[in-house]
Amino acid sequence: MADGQKTEKATPKKRRDERKKGNIFFSNDAVSVVVLLVSFLVLRLSANWIAAQIYEFLRYCMDLITQPSMEVPAEGSGLFIHLLGTFVKAAVPLMAAAAAAGVVATFFQTKLLVSGESLRPKLSRISPLQGVKRLFSLRSVVEALKGLLKIAVLLILIFRYITNVLDLFTKYLYTDLLAACAHLFEESFLLSMQIGAAFAVLAAADIFYQWWDYERQIRMSKQEIKEEFKQTEGDPKIKGKIKETQRKMAQSRMMQQVPKADVVIRNPTHFAVALRYQPDRDPAPIVLAKGQDELAARIVRTAEEHKVAVVENVPLARALYASTDLNQVIPPELYNAVAEVLVYLYRMDQKIP
Incomplete structure (x- = not known):
């Protein structure tokens, strides 16, 4: 009433x-x-x-x-x-x-x-x-x-x-x-x-x-x-479903980029960031994917399935997750830390027959 x-x-x-x-x-x-x-x-x-x-x-x-x-x-x-x-x-x-x-x-x-x-x-x-x-x-x-x-x-x-x-x-x-x-x-x-x-x-x-x-x-x-x-803004339930569908599609597109990464930097369970760096086309390392908790675990599993290097670095993983956007280069203040990881990987690759 x-x-x-x-x-x-x-x-x-x-x-x-x-x-x-x-x-x-x-x-x-x-x-x-x-x-x-x-x-x-x-x-x-x-x-x-x-x-x-x-x-x-x-x-x-x-x-x-x-x-x-x-x-x-x-x-x-x-x-x-x-x-x-x-x-x-x-x-x-x-x-x-x-x-x-x-x-x-x-x-x-x-x-x-x-x-x-x-x-x-x-x-x-x-x-x-x-x-x-x-x-x-x-x-x-x-x-x-x-x-x-x-x-x-x-x-x-x-x-x-x-x-x-x-x-x-x-x-x-x-x-x-x-x-x-x-x-x-x-x-x-x-x-x-x-x-x-x-x-x-x-x-x-x-x-x-x-x-x-x-x-x-x-x-x-x-x-x-x-x-x-509802007429002007749309039904909240329908808008929620649309946002959920869009989020899943964005995650799916992001997961497809993980096999193209050079390295995935993670902390043990909470964060994971996939980076690509090709000197001939990239001005700096680029973020291909990032996630937290369950999504981070999926990124790590996908990287391991496609034999992408996974490096555990707790502070660097947290800093990359907080300060980067998808398909964007990493901030300059993280160049040195990421460069150390990439140099380490390149040296490891040279030792492999």
């Missing part, structure tokens, strides 16, 4: 797979807040430009009204073109800034992820049973609470704003129209920034919740981690 419970953090492979599917940590509230704040700032910076464009359009309309004679179709088309131009000049920069902010905030969270997996049709999306489960899930409850909290915060801020400026509305009757509109716009902008700041706090809380919920969804059970390890 413990293996079936998803109590472990997701592995890097699991995270990569989920990302390919389009299942990533993402907060819609964060995107909405960024778009809202950018829109407010752009509106504040371009307010004079927007007001000027609206003023020009209204002045154009008044000029049409004051003309003594006016052809309705022609003037109607001109009015529409002028209205369209005013809309493009006044609203399009604001809309473009909001769209750009949304795209940047989205790609910042997704790290430029573009996945078509989430666009593929799935039966679970139209299943009534799955729909009921989603309706009463923890995420649905949290989203409902977030919506109610946003409405409550918005109503509180608007109520505080109205109570603070209510007395000013009567004073606008005795104030210049442009000054009254400018003051009302400034107060409205402050209200907008208060709303944006409050929603930013809610968005930060939503980011934390979305991260927690995402980590909870992609948790893995111990059995899933074991299965993933």
Whole structure:
């Protein structure tokens, strides 16, 4: 039962797979807040430009009204073109800034992820049973609470704003129209920034919740981690068998080199090293085979079967085994010791008839 419970953090492979599917940590509230704040700032910076464009359009309309004679179709088309131009000049920069902010905030969270997996049709999306489960899930409850909290915060801020400026509305009757509109716009902008700041706090809380919920969804059970390890690294039993087979094959190839050796240096039972030295082709004695315990005994038996000289030298055998690699020359610090053995063998060979 413990293996079936998803109590472990997701592995890097699991995270990569989920990302390919389009299942990533993402907060819609964060995107909405960024778009809202950018829109407010752009509106504040371009307010004079927007007001000027609206003023020009209204002045154009008044000029049409004051003309003594006016052809309705022609003037109607001109009015529409002028209205369209005013809309493009006044609203399009604001809309473009909001769209750009949304795209940047989205790609910042997704790290430029573009996945078509989430666009593929799935039966679970139209299943009534799955729909009921989603309706009463923890995420649905949290989203409902977030919506109610946003409405409550918005109503509180608007109520505080109205109570603070209510007395000013009567004073606008005795104030210049442009000054009254400018003051009302400034107060409205402050209200907008208060709303944006409050929603930013809610968005930060939503980011934390979305991260927690995402980590909870992609948790893995111990059995899933074991299965993933088998898929990526291979079954340990199979890998062990492969390594054993490779080791046996390497030992077999090594044992085939023993008959070509000039001498096998051994200590009584633990180590054996087979060396070859041909002055015309070898810069120094070369290790053809080496082994310990049972493998050392096999090297010695093979050498004796093929009449290769076997010399017992305990410190030299240990030093050769520890400091040499197969098919490599011996280290320079062992030249003298090995040379003494080879000279001894050459002298012994000369005494043989």
